[in-house]
Amino acid sequence: MSNPIARREWLKQSALAAFGLSFSFKSLGGEDYLPRYWGSEQGLLNLGSNENPYGLSPAAKQAIADMINSAHRYQYNIPSLQNFKKELATFYGVTPDHLLVTPGSGEALNLLARAYSQGDLVTANPTFGILPNTAKKIGVNVKEIALDGAKVHDLGAMMKAIDTKTSHVYICNPANPTGTVLKPAELRQFCQEASKQATVTIDEAYIDFLDAPYNESMVSLINDNKNIVIVRTFSKIHAMAGMRVGFVMAHPDTIKALAANHFNNANFCMSALSMTAAQASLKDLAHSKLSKEKNAAARDFTISELEKLGFRCTPSFTNFIFFNLRNYQGDFAKDMLAKNVLLRSSEQPDGKYCRVSVGTMEEMQSFIKLMKAVKA
Ligand SMILES: Cc1ncc(COP(=O)(O)O)c(C=O)c1O
Structure with a gap:
């Protein structure tokens, strides 16, 4: 045609x-x-997937060009990638043991839905679909709690919905599809309380668009709490949706348990070109x-x-x-x-x-x- x-x-x-x-x-x-x-x-005027219309950072494009002649090698044979997790960890103030890198954060959300499927999932309605829908597909009972009148997560109602049958809580903050945000102190308190009963996953895909005081990540909680999991992506502020780089941050014991169901680190399941782009993009502030x-x-x-x-x-x-x-x-x-x-x-x-x-x-x-x- x-x-x-x-x-x-x-x-x-x-x-x-x-x-x-x-x-x-x-x-x-x-x-x-x-x-x-x-x-x-x-x-088409594509305004459907919350992509970043400005494209990859020039540094990321250059990094891909520089690596193209090594792309016939497996990732673990490429020296410049051996530090990928270390650099990611340093950037986010954690250690490599706190990280699980995945091909896009959607993959992480799927993994988490399966890993914590022993009991009910408590989440919001509406919310981002991948984790709750994967849970539903594998037979998990999903308790969907309506957002409040301002389209913000109703943390009080969510806490009330958590009981002894709950094994997982999923909160997308900032929220998709509504674009609203929770006050960090309130979310922190909720995470601390809810994690006594279940694993709490906080999806921070859009956190980089926030200004202070809302841009506080819940990552500070993971050192002392094995039941809090943070999910991040390079698809949004880094404009790398097609390159598929996401990651989980959690306590090293939690990461170890999750990694048992996964390829553990960025050595095998990730594209070398995507990792090199992510590495460069992190530095291109x-x-x-x-x-x-x-x-x-x-x-x-x-x-x-x-x-x-x-x-x-x-x-x-x-x-x-x-x-x-x-x-x-x-x-x-x-x-x-x-x-x-x-x-x-x-x-x-x-x-x-x-x-x-x-x-x-x-x-x-x-x-x-x-x-x-x-x-x-
Ligand atoms: C809240 C949220 N989490 C995760 C994702 C998945 O992103 P990706 O798999 O590209 O990392 C998206 C994509 O739109 C999203 O909106």
Whole structure:
């Protein structure tokens, strides 16, 4: 299909057919829901997966180029990678024994769902799907606690839901899909209390978008507490979603137990090119800072324009925005896909919502232009 317009139309039609009506948060199962066929290169405005639109850091690109001639070797035979875990540990103020590196943090979430599946899982609703959906798939009873009226985790209600049958608690902070954040002191207290009963997993995928005082990681708790697990990713602020680098930080005994179900360290299951990119990206603080600043500017613009159009936005601390669709009739995500825009929409108990990722300023201007024509 050489004609680009015909090709685009074909892709759009296949996308719609594949997507059907299931593009909501409710019907997600494992990672099966993840879209697989789209991208801006296919003419779509891709605001669906909370990716970082600014691309890999120049240092990461250079590191990949420098390593390309060693990529025929296994990772453990490449000298510059032998320090990967050590450098990661130093950056996060832990030791290599506190780390389990995984091909993307989704893989870590799957592993954790299985590792702590002896009893019930307590989590929020809505929340990021991979861990709870994997748990459901393997027969775990999942207690889903509604967010509070401000779309923030209801820690009091979650604590009440924890009982002797609970083996695992999952909190995504900042929260996906709502973009809200918990006060660090309150989350710390919750972790300490809940971890007396169950393993508490805190998914900090979006923490790098936060400013003080919210940007406090719960990693400080792992030294003295074997029941607290932190999950991180290079997919967001480091713009490495396609390169698949994530990691778990926990007490060395906890890591050892988890590693028994995994390849233990970054020596075998990780791509050499991804690790070298991650290593370089960690040191390129200027690039992370630029991504964070540009994201904040595009996010503030989008929220302010959506609010002017009468859409109520949940305050966002992340690189995506959760807003109420008022009286929109129909399937918003599907309708927007027909206009070449990829985003998520869902039905919540208090109405229909959209989650749109924050792209570049230009992309968000295009998005707002389309939103002006939306009848809701
Ligand atoms: C909260 C959260 N955790 C984890 C992930 C998975 O990221 P990855 O597997 O790319 O590291 C995502 C992806 O969007 C996410 O939103």
